[in-house]
Amino acid sequence: MNITIVGTGYVGLVTGACFSEWGHNVMCVDNDQRKVDMLHRMEMPIYEDGLEALVRRNVEAGRLHFSNSIKEGTAFAEVIFIAVGTPPGYRGAANLSYVEQVGREVAENMDGYRLLVEKSTVPVNTGEQLKRTMSKYMKADIPFDIASNPEFLKEGTAIEDAFDPDRIVVGVESERAAQLMREIYEPIIQKTNCAFLVMNIASAELTKHASNSFLATKISFINAVSRVCELTGANVEQVAQGMGLDRRIGPKFLNAGVGYGGSCFPKDVDAFVQIADNLGYDFELLKTVQRVNKTQREHVMQMIQRELWVVQDKEVAILGLAFKPGTDDIRESPSLYFVPQLIEAGAKLRLWDPVAEQNFAERFPDQRYTKTPMEALEGADLLLVLTEWPEVKALEPEAMKKVMRCPVVVDGRNVFDPKVMHDQGFSYTSIGRPGIAV
Template sequence: MKITVIGTGYVGLTTAVSFAMRGHSVMGVDVDAAKVERLQRGQSPIYEPGLEPALQKAMEEGGLTFTANPAEAVARADALFLCVGTPEGQDGRADLGYLFKAVATLQELLPKEGGERLVVIKSTVPVGTSDQIAGMFAAYSNVHVVTNPEFLREGRALQDSLEPSRIVIGARDERAFALMEDVYADIDAPRIHTTRANAEMIKYASNAFLATRISFMNELARLCAAVGADIEVVARGMGLDSRIGPEFLRAGVGFGGSCFPKDIEALINLARATQTPLSLLEQVRAINRSQPAWFLDRMRNCLQTFAGKEIALLGLSFKPETDDIREAPSLVIVKRLLAEGAHVRAYDPVAVPHVVRLFPELTFVNTAYDALEGADAAILVTEWKECTQLDWLWVKVIMAGTFLFDGRNAWPAEHVKGLGFTYLGVGRS
């Protein structure tokens, strides 16, 4: 099938590469000409494990091309996947400006009759948006508007795209479902054929529930810290219950990224607009926003003050295996440490270029050991293997102080305490 992917960001590029790897003829289109030129050279504009080599291979085999010309991309397509960004607006609602601009372009370029076309909404959109877009194509007898949300995890996006946990298709007629099955014919994964509104809600509900699990564990970690329990042991005991499972039970300094915070905000705003408040999600949001400050308060209690302290900060991206710093807890932590007079040396394998623009006063170093050398204290914010698999005997030699603040409960607590470090995790006794 000839597929055009509109938007070559995180979702769009991964989608385009995975379709090409499965044998479809794919063209990616983007209004950013500089990005398109970079892609045409086989260079990925985002860091995602395995994505750039797969991109280059798909291009070499002729299954993937890129263009900045929408007319060229639309004319050749059987299916057009809309993967443009829907960022959080100033009022908290999803900003659909990019999406409707892309839809307007399709209205101009698509013929109103002739061969069948799929217009597939893969962008995360508020419930009712796809039906609204379908109304905009009511005069097009040959166009099927479909909702097909993505469930990609940053750091494992390509694998998730090639081996999805489920394929959700929202449409109005059997012909649209049949055409979408042609797109995914070679994938063995559970299917859900449903309405467009249900498909949109499945995406939001999935992210909201996962975020709720994280915030529940983070709040429970505060109680564990107060009563002398260990959240890691508690989580392990909870996860053995088949009704609960072990995923998303890790306490830390909060979640970030391009999905959870934005989608929670959009769902809360949708609930308010329909006069159906989601008070649970409002609390999930509040817990996440306050979690970095709670951990910083515990750090300050140990150090007495941040003023004049040399702090090694390990990890800047919101999670390992991505350079994404959107809503990353590290940004809150850095801002507070600098405001209180700390000297911060930061290390991250890939995210530094994005943070330099925000905090030019930070000292950025090339290795975790460079950050740790001479530090009074260290804080782990992102559990990159480069930040967790350390030679602790050498760390003991090069650090000036003994304080280790484990914001992800990823350091070997008993081992480092045995070496004489003062260890503080999240909700650990």
């Protein structure tokens, strides 16, 4: 089937590459000419494991194309996915201007039936608004459908997720739209036997916000538990293990740390709170989730201040700038909180990240970036761990101690063993774990 995807970012490019791998003929459209040019040169505008090979293979097979023109994309395919950004806008609500723009341009250019699919994360009832937009801007009375197909991929394992989804959620209003969506996903349904859930559009839209908000709630919950652990001598990892083995709870998203970040959780929780507010429901639970996430960072900042006493002129090594391992995405990353705070307090920073350095350096060009984690540690008064990259987990405490000026670690991701660190003579603070593990 011919498919157009508008928006060639983390979601659009991965989705387009995967659809083409499943045998569809895909055109990825983006209005950022720089990205389109890079893709024509086979350079990836984002880092995602396995993406380059997948894109290359499908371009060479003639199934994957790139364009900067929605007009061209509209002519190319009957089904058009919207995968543009929906960044936070006024009072945390999603900014839907890019989504509207795509709807408008598709309406102005279509010459026959089209199915316009929301893949971007959008508030409930966006489908209704898109329908109105399409009707307003269409030049003639042409039949069309709207569908919602929320994306659940995780950056860092996005391709794996696409090839082995937990479920595919589709919101539709017509049999024709349901059949087209089924046809698109048939190869992966056949292969994995994953659930293919067909529902109404509002339910599909809401499923995405509810899923992300629930995962964020789990993170804030375990971070709140970690605070009680710190006050009682309990170990949050042991508590999480004890909780997670209960199949009703499950072990995932029970890692205490510096709080959630990234391009989805903060903005989707904010948007869900805002949607509920607009509808007249005060989503107090999620407001607390937001507050716990914010105070967790402040709490870690206090740990740093306690260790350094005077922050001014101290050398602080920060390992990890991406919001999680496996991606170069720094949107809403905890590093964007800690780096400005530490700069303001007068610390001298040495920053390391294996793939996010370039994105970070665009915002903080005057900072020192190192090629290796060990280089960042040389002469450091304190190490702050913000991303649990494998390279950080692999560091040898003995070697770390030799190069640091003071053996002080604030571990925002619980990557090191407290007992080992203590035995090596480190002043070691982690999240919700006593100094020496029992």
